[in-house]
Amino acid sequence: MPSGPTEFVGRVVSNKMQKSVLVAVDRIKHIKKYRTSLRRTTKIMAHDEANECGIGDTVKIRLCRPLSKNKSYAVVDVLQKNRNLDLESFRGSFASSGVVAQEES
Numbered sequence: 001m002p003s004g005p006t007e008f009v010g011r012v013v014s015n016k017m018q019k020s021v022l023v024a025v026d027r028i029k030h031i032k033k034y035r036t037s038l039r040r041t042t043k044i045m046a047h048d049e050a051n052e053c054g055i056g057d058t059v060k061i062r063l064c065r066p067l068s069k070n071k072s073y074a075v076v077d078v079l080q081k082n083r084n085l086d087l088e089s090f091r092g093s094f095a096s097s098g099v100v101a102q103e104e105s
Contacts, residue, residue, distance in 0.1 A: 006063040009079065012053045013043065020071060021046050021053045023061055046073040056082030 010025035023046050029038045045068075046061045053059055058080040061073040 002063065007060060007076070008044065008073075009058065009060050010044070012055055012057045012059060015048070015051075015053055015055055019048055019051060021048045021059070021075065023059060023073075023075075025061075044073055045071045046075050047071055048075045053078060054082055056084065 008023070008025045010023040012021050013024045014022035023044050025042045025044055027040050027042070029040055030036075031038065044061065046059070047064070047067050053075060057078055059075050060077045060079055062076045063072060064074045066072045067074075
């Protein structure tokens with residue numbers, strides 16, 4: 001068994017792969033000598049069987065058997081769906097795909 005925790009809660013930063021998501025897990029590291037704390041982020045590849053996770057969703061992942069070279073975690077539950085839609089990135093995705101926006105006159 002691993003010596004560290006086997007479950008993490010993080011946010012999805014990429015879902016561009018089939019049945020896989022990239023989850024950013026934040027942790028806080030305390031330094032007693034300097035009486036300060038640092039925020040550290042680890043990106044973990046996780047298996048998403050149903051392809052239900054979107055960018056910005058908060059998910060719970062659990063350690064499982066190695067599924068590939070980089071993927072040893074599986075999505076257990078989607079805790080919160082991302083309801084915010086960034087319009088600038090939404091418009092940018094249309095511009096890069098070749099769809100021309102019509103201007104109102």
